[in-house]
Amino acid sequence: MVAIRRHGGDERAARALFERFAAAHPCPAERLRRPALRLCRRRAGGTVYRAGAQLHRGAWRARAAGHAGTRTVGEGRVDGVLLADGARLRADVVVSALPPMALAPLLDRDRQRAAALPALDWFEPSPYICCYLWFDRDIKAERFTSHLWSPERLNYDFYELGQIRHGWAGRPSVIASNIIYSHRAAHMDDDAIVAATVRELAEFAPDAASAKLLHARVHRVPMAIPCPLVGFEERRPAQRTPLPGLVLAGDWTQTRMPCTMEGAVKSGFLAAEVVLADLGRPETLAIEARLYDGLAGVVRRVAAGRPRGCP
Numbered sequence: 001m002v003a004i005r006r007h008g009g010d011e012r013a014a015r016a017l018f019e020r021f022a023a024a025h026p027c028p029a030e031r032l033r034r035p036a037l038r039l040c041r042r043r044a045g046g047t048v049y050r051a052g053a054q055l056h057r058g059a060w061r062a063r064a065a066g067h068a069g070t071r072t073v074g075e076g077r078v079d080g081v082l083l084a085d086g087a088r089l090r091a092d093v094v095v096s097a098l099p100p101m102a103l104a105p106l107l108d109r110d111r112q113r114a115a116a117l118p119a120l121d122w123f124e125p126s127p128y129i130c131c132y133l134w135f136d137r138d139i140k141a142e143r144f145t146s147h148l149w150s151p152e153r154l155n156y157d158f159y160e161l162g163q164i165r166h167g168w169a170g171r172p173s174v175i176a177s178n179i180i181y182s183h184r185a186a187h188m189d190d191d192a193i194v195a196a197t198v199r200e201l202a203e204f205a206p207d208a209a210s211a212k213l214l215h216a217r218v219h220r221v222p223m224a225i226p227c228p229l230v231g232f233e234e235r236r237p238a239q240r241t242p243l244p245g246l247v248l249a250g251d252w253t254q255t256r257m258p259c260t261m262e263g264a265v266k267s268g269f270l271a272a273e274v275v276l277a278d279l280g281r282p283e284t285l286a287i288e289a290r291l292y293d294g295l296a297g298v299v300r301r302v303a304a305g306r307p308r309g310c311p
């Protein structure tokens with residue numbers, strides 16, 4: 001929007017463009033999660049477990065107590081993880097699947113971050129507010145609906161969970177929706193958010209306005225994904241880090257995909273490739289991304305023919 005205005009476009013032109021192209025995150029999680037996990041289990045299970053990995057289920061406590069960290073020996077080699085309960089997991093390779101904001105303070109403890117991964121501080125969380133609404137009847141919403149972009153709206157994507165969750169067909173409507181990059185709603189209390197969400201829902205499922213709302217939940221998620229700001233792509237780190245012994249995974253690492261569940265899965269395959277290569281058993285696990293096809297491909301081809309800085 002700012003760029004359009006800067007180049008002389010008026011408010012109407014900017015809105016028209018965004019309404020057509022900026023349907024926020026039109027990607028129902030429920031449809032993607034299961035196939036992605038199945039694929040992950042099938043492909044990674046055979047490789048990583050064969051290589052002798054162990055699963056430590058208690059590791060999550062590291063975050064709760066905030067004492068976790070990576071451990072370095074010798075000339076800055078990462079050789080394990082410190083857990084919250086003081087336990088040390090020694091490892092030839094540590095694969096971190098933490099988001100950048102969670103990884104940064106852990107590396108700080110060993111003064112590794114500034115030296116090896118300076119971009120960690122650059123990433124900015126995109127917070128979400130997720131609303132769940134239980135109605136007393138079927139409000140006849142579609143399985144998935146996305147509103148067009150508008151500066152006034154809170155929610156874009158809406159899911160009718162009765163048509164998504166197994167065994168929920170025929171139940172009164174249960175709606176999930178997302179307020180993406182939710183700073184504009186941060187000051188609102190839950191009641192105000194629920195009221196706005198019902199209003200926005202009624203724009204495409206009018207029965208929502210007259211149905212009785214039996215129950216509502218508002219979840220405030222501090223970071224759904226790192227913000228895909230300008231400069232994001234060039235700052236995404238490769239899975240192989242400059243720190244010997246530390247390999248990165250996570251949607252925010254360089255996958256040539258947006259920050260998504262599929263991107264996170266791909267980052268895991270790429271991390272496994274680094275580990276296997278260092279073990280002298282190189283293998284290709286990740287599927288290469290199709291780059292710049294469709295509209296993006298046309299724009300890129302046109303842009304490639306122009307000198308830098310040319311409008």
Ligand SMILES: Cc1cc2nc3c(=O)[nH]c(=O)nc-3n(C[C@H](O)[C@H](O)[C@H](O)COP(=O)(O)OP(=O)(O)OC[C@H]3O[C@@H](n4cnc5c(N)ncnc54)[C@H](O)[C@@H]3O)c2cc1C
Pocket residue numbers: 025027028029030032059060061062063068097098099102128130178221223224225249250251252259260261262264
């Ligand atoms: C509401 C919502 C809706 C979304 N919708 C979609 C969608 O429709 N489609 C899509 O593709 N993506 C969607 N996403 C984004 C998607 O969930 C992420 O891209 C994906 O989960 C990233 O995976 P990850 O493994 O990189 O990170 P995460 O899934 O965030 O995993 C990081 C893990 O690290 C753990 N952790 C953090 N700190 C520590 C610590 N110190 N010690 C131990 N553990 C720690 C966390 O608990 C977490 O389990 C959505 C996200 C949200 C929140």
